Amino acid sequence: MQSISRAFSKLSVASYSKTLNAAVPCALIRSYATTSNRAPRHRLVDESNAADLSKVDPILDFSDDKPATLDQPKTFPFNRPPEVVLNTVTDNVDTPLDRLEQMRLLKKALVVKRVVNMNGKGKQPSMYALVVVGNGNGLAGYGEGKDEEASRAVRKATNRAIKNMRYFERYDERTLAMDVSHKFHATTIHLRSRPPGFGNRSNHYIHEICRCIGIHDLSGKVMGSRTPMNVIKATFEALQHQKFPEEIAQLRGKKLADVQHTYYGAQ
Numbered sequence: 001m002q003s004i005s006r007a008f009s010k011l012s013v014a015s016y017s018k019t020l021n022a023a024v025p026c027a028l029i030r031s032y033a034t035t036s037n038r039a040p041r042h043r044l045v046d047e048s049n050a051a052d053l054s055k056v057d058p059i060l061d062f063s064d065d066k067p068a069t070l071d072q073p074k075t076f077p078f079n080r081p082p083e084v085v086l087n088t089v090t091d092n093v094d095t096p097l098d099r100l101e102q103m104r105l106l107k108k109a110l111v112v113k114r115v116v117n118m119n120g121k122g123k124q125p126s127m128y129a130l131v132v133v134g135n136g137n138g139l140a141g142y143g144e145g146k147d148e149e150a151s152r153a154v155r156k157a158t159n160r161a162i163k164n165m166r167y168f169e170r171y172d173e174r175t176l177a178m179d180v181s182h183k184f185h186a187t188t189i190h191l192r193s194r195p196p197g198f199g200n201r202s203n204h205y206i207h208e209i210c211r212c213i214g215i216h217d218l219s220g221k222v223m224g225s226r227t228p229m230n231v232i233k234a235t236f237e238a239l240q241h242q243k244f245p246e247e248i249a250q251l252r253g254k255k256l257a258d259v260q261h262t263y264y265g266a267q
Contacts, residue, residue: 093162101135102162106212108132109154110205113229115146130229131157134166134212138173140207141165142232168213168239172196175217180242184234186225189239194219205231213239 029141070242095100111130127150134140134241141164145156159263171177189206194217200207202220210218222231 057083059086073155093159095162095165097162097165105133105135105145107158107161108208108212110155110208110232112150112154127153127159129153129159130232132209132212133158133161134209134214134230136199136212136214138167138214139165140172140209140213140236142236166240169223169242170215170245172244173214174238175215176242177245178243178248179230182234182238182241183224184237185230187227187230187234189231189234189238190223192219192233193217206235209235 077216101150115128129145132142143160143163145153149151180191198217208219
């Protein structure tokens with residue numbers, strides 16, 4: 001019954017609109033302005049109160065001039081997107097070192113590998129880099145970087161390593177002040193001080209770190225996990241936890257000169 005009532009209502013509205021169109025003149029329905037010689041479509045519009053179309057924005061108007069060629073002119077100039085869009089890596093590092101000192105640093109990219117991040121879109125591959133930098137005179141640091149390209153990942157890691165540089169104490173500018181054992185997650189390392197001329201006999205990652213720091217006489221042993229990231233981080237933490245010769249002499253009740261001659265073979 002509702003469908004039948006809706007159909008009758010539509011028929012009544014259609015018949016009413018037809019009678020309305022026949023009774024009302026067309027001039028009252030189509031009320032458009034015009035300034036031509038013909039009779040105006042609206043009886044209240046004439047040339048005095050008609051809209052002035054000359055003040056319309058000329059950008060929206062089309063010119064009547066025909067182009068000489070079929071090549072379309074470039075309406076908008078081409079501008080290079082900013083650096084944020086390009087995802088570029090800047091070399092401006094917040095560090096007290098000047099640009100010349102940064103260029104003279106020893107830079108070692110010890111780890112560069114491909115990694116995958118799993119998210120809702122699937123496996124998203126990227127490059128991971130771990131870089132160690134140092135001046136060979138006690139100042140060193142490491143940094144990690146990740147990017148879609150390996151070169152940019154290395155640059156990110158290098159900048160972070162320069163920013164994270166710190167000073168490491170060395171005995172006689174060549175070795176450690178004492179034997180150090182440190183555990184980092186599943187990696188345990190043992191670093192031992194050695195006499196002059198012994199050399200650096202240790203894991204190749206520890207060897208590169210000691211070269212950047214400026215340690216020449218050292219023996220080391222890595223036990224447990226030999227993952228490169230763990231070995232590098234464990235080495236830096238172990239070098240930070242070493243004791244100074246003054247502390248060792250005070251604990252043993254001896255003078256600093258006696259400790260040097262007895263345990264390190266100093267001249």
